[in-house]
Amino acid sequence: MPPIRTSTRTRKPPPEGFDEIEDTLLEFQNSMKDAENASHEGKKRYETTWPIFQIVHQRSRYIYDLYYEKEAISKTLYDWLLKNGYADAMLIAKWKKQGYEKLCCLRCIQTKETNFKSTCICRVPKDTLKEGKDIQCVSCGCRGCASGD
Amino acid sequence: MDDLPVRPPAGLPPLAPGWTEHKAPSGHMYYYNRDTGKSTYTRPIADFHSFHQPSSAFPPPSAPSGAFANADLFNPLTTAPNFNPLTQQAPIHHGGFPPQSFPRGGGHHRGGPRGGQNNFSDRRRQPEDRPKHRNDIPSCAPWVLVKTKLGRRFVWNKDTNESFWKFPLDVVKAVVEFDRMEREKKERRARGDVSEEEDNAMAEVEAQLAAAEEEIQHEIVEVEGDVNMEDDEEYEEVEVTDDEGQEAAQPSKRQRTEEPAEDQPLEMGEDDIAWQLAAMEEDYAEEEEEEEEEEEGLPLTDEDCKALFMELLDDMHINPYTPWDKILDEGTLYDDERYKALPNMKARKECFTEWAKYKVQELKEQKAKQLKKDPRIPYLAFLHLYANPKLYWQEFRRKYKKEPEMKDPKLSDKDKEKLYRDHIKRLGMKQQELKFDLSALLKEQPLGTLNRASTLVTLPTSVLTDIRFISLPASTRDPLVETYISTLPAAPENAAAPGEEEAEAAKKRAEKGRRERALAERERRVREDKRKQERELAYGKGRLRDEEIELERAMRVGKAGLRGQLGSYEGDAQEGAGDGRE
Numbered sequence: 001m002p003p004i005r006t007s008t009r010t011r012k013p014p015p016e017g018f019d020e021i022e023d024t025l026l027e028f029q030n031s032m033k034d035a036e037n038a039s040h041e042g043k044k045r046y047e048t049t050w051p052i053f054q055i056v057h058q059r060s061r062y063i064y065d066l067y068y069e070k071e072a073i074s075k076t077l078y079d080w081l082l083k084n085g086y087a088d089a090m091l092i093a094k095w096k097k098q099g100y101e102k103l104c105c106l107r108c109i110q111t112k113e114t115n116f117k118s119t120c121i122c123r124v125p126k127d128t129l130k131e132g133k134d135i136q137c138v139s140c141g142c143r144g145c146a147s148g149d
Numbered sequence: 150m151d152d153l154p155v156r157p158p159a160g161l162p163p164l165a166p167g168w169t170e171h172k173a174p175s176g177h178m179y180y181y182n183r184d185t186g187k188s189t190y191t192r193p194i195a196d197f198h199s200f201h202q203p204s205s206a207f208p209p210p211s212a213p214s215g216a217f218a219n220a221d222l223f224n225p226l227t228t229a230p231n232f233n234p235l236t237q238q239a240p241i242h243h244g245g246f247p248p249q250s251f252p253r254g255g256g257h258h259r260g261g262p263r264g265g266q267n268n269f270s271d272r273r274r275q276p277e278d279r280p281k282h283r284n285d286i287p288s289c290a291p292w293v294l295v296k297t298k299l300g301r302r303f304v305w306n307k308d309t310n311e312s313f314w315k316f317p318l319d320v321v322k323a324v325v326e327f328d329r330m331e332r333e334k335k336e337r338r339a340r341g342d343v344s345e346e347e348d349n350a351m352a353e354v355e356a357q358l359a360a361a362e363e364e365i366q367h368e369i370v371e372v373e374g375d376v377n378m379e380d381d382e383e384y385e386e387v388e389v390t391d392d393e394g395q396e397a398a399q400p401s402k403r404q405r406t407e408e409p410a411e412d413q414p415l416e417m418g419e420d421d422i423a424w425q426l427a428a429m430e431e432d433y434a435e436e437e438e439e440e441e442e443e444e445e446g447l448p449l450t451d452e453d454c455k456a457l458f459m460e461l462l463d464d465m466h467i468n469p470y471t472p473w474d475k476i477l478d479e480g481t482l483y484d485d486e487r488y489k490a491l492p493n494m495k496a497r498k499e500c501f502t503e504w505a506k507y508k509v510q511e512l513k514e515q516k517a518k519q520l521k522k523d524p525r526i527p528y529l530a531f532l533h534l535y536a537n538p539k540l541y542w543q544e545f546r547r548k549y550k551k552e553p554e555m556k557d558p559k560l561s562d563k564d565k566e567k568l569y570r571d572h573i574k575r576l577g578m579k580q581q582e583l584k585f586d587l588s589a590l591l592k593e594q595p596l597g598t599l600n601r602a603s604t605l606v607t608l609p610t611s612v613l614t615d616i617r618f619i620s621l622p623a624s625t626r627d628p629l630v631e632t633y634i635s636t637l638p639a640a641p642e643n644a645a646a647p648g649e650e651e652a653e654a655a656k657k658r659a660e661k662g663r664r665e666r667a668l669a670e671r672e673r674r675v676r677e678d679k680r681k682q683e684r685e686l687a688y689g690k691g692r693l694r695d696e697e698i699e700l701e702r703a704m705r706v707g708k709a710g711l712r713g714q715l716g717s718y719e720g721d722a723q724e725g726a727g728d729g730r731e
Binding site: 012013020021024027058061062065066069070071072 | 470474
């Protein structure tokens with residue numbers, strides 16, 4: 001029987017510039033693992049997924065910033081990162097739209113899944129909310145991601 | 150005070166040639182001339198009016214002519230062309246400020262230059278004098294009126310660097326006018342009187358002056374340019390007249406304003422009220438001055454703030470690829486003063502983004518400049534050490550699969566295998582052939598990359614990546630290569646210009662220094678403001694208490710009733726009088 005060719009043997013190296021951001025990405029990866037393995041005790045059922053969403057957001061934001069704001073990574077590396085699941089391409093696609101620059105997660109703009117067919121509470125700007133009201137959305141624990149805030 | 154004469158080091162000019170300095174057993178310094186065999190206590194100085202000029206004895210402007218008769222012996226200045234015996238002007242031509250012994254005030258020493266013997270005792274008795282502060286004489290441009298520590302005055306020409314104790318005729322008028330103005334100003338300022346002893350006040354004023362001078366000299370060293378105006382203000386603030394007898398009346402203003410009103414006795418006399426009024430006025434004056442100072446101080450623009458913050462990031466060696474949140478979590482930035490240069494977090498984040506962008510560009514350029522290291526170089530070096538004709542490729546790979554050179558993803562497995570097989574094949578060839586190949590390889594190299602300057606460590610990439618280079622064992626190969634290199638001529642000249650880079654770096658450093666100073670300045674101003682506020686608070690408290698006392702006094706109704714009250718209002722000191730009248 002021929003030996004099974006694993007991906008490690010035929011692995012293509014990541015594009016140029018990956019070594020610089022590798023450490024940070026590893027940290028994100030580790031914190032993601034921690035969040036996955038964290039105990040759910042004392043948490044509400046919907047709270048358990050919040051850290052996952054938050055880390056995904058942070059990591060996507062990091063890559064987005066590197067490519068669009070700081071122009072620190074090349075197009076090829078950016079594409080490679082998206083392809084390998086380091087960042088959420090759909091989320092980044094939303095960030096490019098006006099009014100969605102700070103969007104926390106995709107579930108928060110999914111109107112079909114809510115009771116009143118509207119977006120999440122975290123999409124409401126601070127000044128239209130009641131004074132002194134502290135909100136945290138159910139889907140990802142966001143405290144407000146309207147662009148004007 | 151940028152062009153105040155510089156004091157000579159240790160206060161003494163250099164000795165004239167031939168003279169040597171010695172210390173007598175009694176502790177006095179004396180000077181000995183080996184050529185003439187003479188010795189003297191007076192210091193022979195080596196400047197253009199040569200020989201026996203005693204530095205400590207400068208011709209006094211008001212010296213009686215009798216003194217000059219014997220002064221001629223010692224003072225060659227009397228024969229100097231620009232010396233006018235009628236006006237008795239004594240030109241002082243060095244940059245330093247020499248006068249140490251001359252008549253003081255009313256003049257108990259009417260000496261002028263004396264013989265060497267009494268000179269030293271004189272020096273000991275007289276405290277050392279030095280310029281304290283200086284005022285530009287209005288409408289008399291290059292002349293500057295300098296006041297010394299002991300309250301004497303002389304004029305100094307900034308342009309020619311001449312100074313005279315006796316004012317020249319044209320300057321006299323301007324000085325008189327200036328004095329009049331000063332007196333008026335003083336009268337305006339000092340309404341109240343101080344009940345302090347003269348000595349005490351004088352000592353304090355002097356201490357303050359010394360401090361101020363030090364500060365100013367500091368500033369001169371650090372910041373040249375627009376601080377001048379500020380210094381002048383500081384000088385005006387602590388004015389000391391040279392008019393004898395008035396010094397006692399001159400209030401030590403700084404000290405008074407710094408003392409809060411708490412220390413005042415409970416009873417308020419008219420004097421005290423006047424005193425407080427003066428203090429209040431003083432505060433206002435100071436405020437105005439400080440405002441001006443603020444305008445004239447080193448400006449700290451937004452760009453400077455940003456640059457400061459960027460410097461901080463640079464100094465902390467922060468990786469531009471790290472996310473901002475992580476940097477904040479680490480908390481290394483907070484301790485630095487420059488962190489506060491920017492007002493809020495948003496600005497800081499923006500600044501960080503900008504800096505990271507710039508920094509990444511820089512890193513990229515650096516990387517591009519660096520020769521891209523061929524992944525084959527370490528691999529071939531590895532093969533050179535470990536390749537063995539007894540091992541097949543699979544065996545070799547299995548044996549060394551943990552080595553970083555074998556795991557390197559930049560070189561594909563296919564290439565690795567091919568290189569290995571080629572290398573093994575070449576190892577079986579004859580020594581002579583291999584040597585010939587190596588010399589052919591070396592000869593192929595252009596002189597620009599391989600020349601006499603290159604060593605075994607700095608061989609060009611084209612050599613290192615060639616399989617012919619590793620075919621021979623190191624013991625035979627290295628001497629061959631070295632001998633070949635030694636036969637090569639030197640490299641063709643490519644003149645690089647590092648001068649521009651250096652200039653750029655120096656400019657950057659200067660800019661950095663300026664910004665840091667500006668930040669320090671701003672902090673100092675903030676501190677000053679705080680202090681002022683505290684002072685005002687204390688002052689307000691004092692006033693409040695005074696009012697309370699007054700109120701209390703008003704509420705104290707004695708047996709005299711209303712009459713007693715009226716009586717106590719009539720005169721301040723007649724509190725008991727109401728009772729007495731009854």
